[in-house]
Amino acid sequence: MKKNRNVGIIGVGQSVYSSHREDVNQPEMIHEAAKEALDQAGLTMNDIDCVVHGNMELFEMIHQPDLWHSLGTGAVGKESLRVTTGGTTGATLACVADQLVASGLHDLVLVLGFEKLQEGHTTGGITNMADPLWSRQLQTGALTGMTAAQMIEEFGEERAKKVAMKYRIQMDQHAMKNNKAHRRLGLSPDQAEELAVNSPALVGELRMIHMCSQSDGACAVIMASEEKAKELCAQPAWIKDHITAHREEMFCIFGDEPILTTHKYAARKLYERNGITNPVQEIDVFEMYDPSSWWGSDWLREFLLFDNDEHIRMIEDGDIALDGAFPINPSGGVIASNPIGATALVRVAEAAMQVMGTAGDHQVPKPVNQALASGFGGTMWTVLMLLTREIPW
Amino acid sequence: MARKVGICAVAQTTYTRDKWDQRFQNMCLTVVESLREQTGLDFSDQGINMTVSVSNDIFDARTISDSGMTDVLGAHFGCEEKVDQDGSQAVYYGLAAIQSGHCDVVLIVGHCKESQPQSRNMVTHMAFDPFYTRPVGLDYCAAAGLQAQAYAAASGITEDHLAKIVVRACDNASRNPFTPEAAPVTADEVKNSPMLADPIRQLHAYPVSDGAVGMILAAEDRIREFTDEPVWITGVGNSMDHFFLGDRDLAANRALKSAADRAYCRAGISNPAAAFDVIEISDQYAYQLPMWAEGLGICETGTGGAWVEADGPDRCHVNPSGGMLAGNPLILGGLVRTAEAAVQLKGAAGDRQIDGARTALAHGVTGPAGQFHTVITLERD
Numbered sequence: 001m002k003k004n005r006n007v008g009i010i011g012v013g014q015s016v017y018s019s020h021r022e023d024v025n026q027p028e029m030i031h032e033a034a035k036e037a038l039d040q041a042g043l044t045m046n047d048i049d050c051v052v053h054g055n056m057e058l059f060e061m062i063h064q065p066d067l068w069h070s071l072g073t074g075a076v077g078k079e080s081l082r083v084t085t086g087g088t089t090g091a092t093l094a095c096v097a098d099q100l101v102a103s104g105l106h107d108l109v110l111v112l113g114f115e116k117l118q119e120g121h122t123t124g125g126i127t128n129m130a131d132p133l134w135s136r137q138l139q140t141g142a143l144t145g146m147t148a149a150q151m152i153e154e155f156g157e158e159r160a161k162k163v164a165m166k167y168r169i170q171m172d173q174h175a176m177k178n179n180k181a182h183r184r185l186g187l188s189p190d191q192a193e194e195l196a197v198n199s200p201a202l203v204g205e206l207r208m209i210h211m212c213s214q215s216d217g218a219c220a221v222i223m224a225s226e227e228k229a230k231e232l233c234a235q236p237a238w239i240k241d242h243i244t245a246h247r248e249e250m251f252c253i254f255g256d257e258p259i260l261t262t263h264k265y266a267a268r269k270l271y272e273r274n275g276i277t278n279p280v281q282e283i284d285v286f287e288m289y290d291p292s293s294w295w296g297s298d299w300l301r302e303f304l305l306f307d308n309d310e311h312i313r314m315i316e317d318g319d320i321a322l323d324g325a326f327p328i329n330p331s332g333g334v335i336a337s338n339p340i341g342a343t344a345l346v347r348v349a350e351a352a353m354q355v356m357g358t359a360g361d362h363q364v365p366k367p368v369n370q371a372l373a374s375g376f377g378g379t380m381w382t383v384l385m386l387l388t389r390e391i392p393w
Numbered sequence: 394m395a396r397k398v399g400i401c402a403v404a405q406t407t408y409t410r411d412k413w414d415q416r417f418q419n420m421c422l423t424v425v426e427s428l429r430e431q432t433g434l435d436f437s438d439q440g441i442n443m444t445v446s447v448s449n450d451i452f453d454a455r456t457i458s459d460s461g462m463t464d465v466l467g468a469h470f471g472c473e474e475k476v477d478q479d480g481s482q483a484v485y486y487g488l489a490a491i492q493s494g495h496c497d498v499v500l501i502v503g504h505c506k507e508s509q510p511q512s513r514n515m516v517t518h519m520a521f522d523p524f525y526t527r528p529v530g531l532d533y534c535a536a537a538g539l540q541a542q543a544y545a546a547a548s549g550i551t552e553d554h555l556a557k558i559v560v561r562a563c564d565n566a567s568r569n570p571f572t573p574e575a576a577p578v579t580a581d582e583v584k585n586s587p588m589l590a591d592p593i594r595q596l597h598a599y600p601v602s603d604g605a606v607g608m609i610l611a612a613e614d615r616i617r618e619f620t621d622e623p624v625w626i627t628g629v630g631n632s633m634d635h636f637f638l639g640d641r642d643l644a645a646n647r648a649l650k651s652a653a654d655r656a657y658c659r660a661g662i663s664n665p666a667a668a669f670d671v672i673e674i675s676d677q678y679a680y681q682l683p684m685w686a687e688g689l690g691i692c693e694t695g696t697g698g699a700w701v702e703a704d705g706p707d708r709c710h711v712n713p714s715g716g717m718l719a720g721n722p723l724i725l726g727g728l729v730r731t732a733e734a735a736v737q738l739k740g741a742a743g744d745r746q747i748d749g750a751r752t753a754l755a756h757g758v759t760g761p762a763g764q765f766h767t768v769i770t771l772e773r774d
Contacts, residue, residue, distance in 0.1 A: 057456075062519060103492030245471070246473045
């Protein structure tokens with residue numbers, strides 16, 4: 001692969017995330033994010049060539065909402081593209097915008113992901129993704145107790161539960177430093193035992209406290225060609241590479257053979273083609289799409305290509321803390337804020353902020369030369385995006 | 394300068410009222426198998442490295458309407474993305490993906506079963522905002538009625554013109570093997586068909602249909618591996634108009650003119666009226682054929698009525714396929730138009746072939762009363 005030209009992120013904007021943004025309608029909420037991104041990049045809407053938009057229609061029951069949202073995105077008179085791929089949507093939007101700029105079609109693209117989950121029924125919407133003939137009767141939205149059961153079987157009940165709760169409390173401590181985050185609960189480690197017992201059970205050992213939120217919110221990112229990025233931004237977050245791996249709807253139907261996950265497949269391929277041999281050493285911060293603290297803990301192993309309990313030890317040792325050796329989700333992650341069509345774009349945006357040094361109170365203290373962002377969605381789909389401080393191509 | 398991108402192969406199912414015996418996966422598999430056969434491509438790293446599907450969650454009543462596509466598209470651990478706009482936007486995306494250098498070969502597959510929703514007007518009704526425009530009962534057909542009134546007044550369109558457009562579309566469609574249900578109609582039948590949204594009558598509206606369409610795009614440095622007759626994408630452009638109908642001059646074609654200008658600028662076309670041997674326009678309703686032709690610069694602004702009267706559509710080789718009036722699902726319009734234009738340039742259009750066609754234009758439209766337009770220009774060597 002030879003990229004046609006470099007692309008950098010030069011502005012990030014986010015609405016405040018909340019369970020109920022009743023003070024704004026959809027275009028107004030989107031406008032908050034778009035305006036903040038434009039302001040940060042020192043641009044106005046007149047400078048933007050193209051708007052890339054995405055979300056999932058059945059959450060709000062708006063058909064092709066980019067048409068209405070043009071009131072908030074400023075897309076009137078612009079080129080535009082609407083792409084939706086489920087939970088991965090936001091990360092896909094970032095990939096699309098990278099390609100629109102790298103191709104030479106556009107110099108400045110505004111990327112916009114949003115969801116206003118309060119206006120619909122989230123679990124109903126997610127259940128509706130399952131095949132109506134074969135699996136819709138079995139689908140329980142995004143709730144699954146399988147990962148918890150597997151971790152408990154592999155690492156023992158006490159250790160697995162402690163790790164999942166430690167991960168959860170760590171994420172809340174990060175969210176407390178991010179004033180845009182939705183759930184900022186102020187949890188402390190000495191609440192772990194009480195929460196493990198008293199938080200309502202959802203499925204098996206997946207409890208309410210482990211699970212991500214349903215949020216209202218929008219996220220905007222501005223991507224620029226190399227020339228524009230250098231002119232407009234002292235430190236852009238450069239896009240080095242990205243990879244998308246999808247898989248079939250039906251999984252685990254042939255017994256419990258160990259299966260290669262799209263997370264591991266995508267990570268391995270991305271590291272290979274970018275010469276990354278030791279991801280923990282070479283990646284400085286990771287914004288992971290972690291829908292629950294069980295999945296977050298388990299997926300760390302997939303993304304970092306571990307075989308044994310290295311990921312468990314990283315959590316136990318506090319390595320994933322904002323000031324730890326391998327910080328994960330300084331923003332608080334998906335467990336704190338989850339406007340689904342924006343969620344994966346927030347991962348890219350937050351990783352970019354760490355590279356640009358604009359994350360404020362949740363900026364990691366160590367230098368960030370390379371950051372990784374992941375998107376998750378569909379039937380275990382993965383998107384990974386690698387951002388760098390140095391110009392990559 | 395980014396590399397050139399061409400269309401290697403196209404495939405379509407027929408467009409028929411109700412493919413009750415096929416799920417969308419079946420329709421898509423027909424298309425994908427044909428494309429693989431035509432090009433010899435597979436889904437290895439050296440084969441198709443990205444798929445863009447086109448579908449819509451509300452038409453399919455399915456969140457993530459592409460989640461059933463991975464099996465069909467051979468996308469096991471591969472890249473599969475979904476465009477949720479008019480299908481021509483998948484070509485725009487595929488072009489960018491290849492020109493960016495990220496991939497060499499892109500598969501595009503669009504599908505829709507408009508027979509599934511009880512009413513397509515209920516689907517398009519959901520495109521209107523819940524505060525101001527949904528409560529008054531707007532859908533795309535009603536919005537088109539308002540636009541048709543405004544445009545007819547501006548360009549001298551009469552009931553006879555509209556009937557003539559429909560009669561011609563059905564006649565052309567009778568030579569298109571992919572529209573087997575299109576039957577000849579008379580002008581009287583058109584003029585006596587039930588009124589949907591004044592002045593739009595039932596036979597002025599595109600029919601309900603099920604179908605799938607696909608194509609393969611490749612970079613110029615690899616395209617000869619897959620075809621001897623590449624059809625080059627020379628220009629693309631699209632543009633968004635205001636959402637609220639009252640914020641627009643409905644007869645002004647603002648978005649289409651800007652989309653066309655962008656495509657012509659990228660393609661280096663200065664006189665569109667003389668630039669194309671074949672033109673495929675997404676005419677969801679009869680009035681749109683002359684209206685979009687004006688917007689594209691195929692005929693002068695304000696002269697649509699005279700253009701139809703003087704057999705402009707025949708002289709300019711517009712919609713030899715029959716166009717959307719002969720039937721294809723709403724969201725596939727521009728992708729079917731692009732496929733038909735490519736088939737013409739490959740000289741493979743059979744009874745509907747325009748002899749010696751070397752250049753073509755394909756047009757797609759999304760949203761109420763043409764809020765968003767896409768224009769694609771094509772040529773062969």
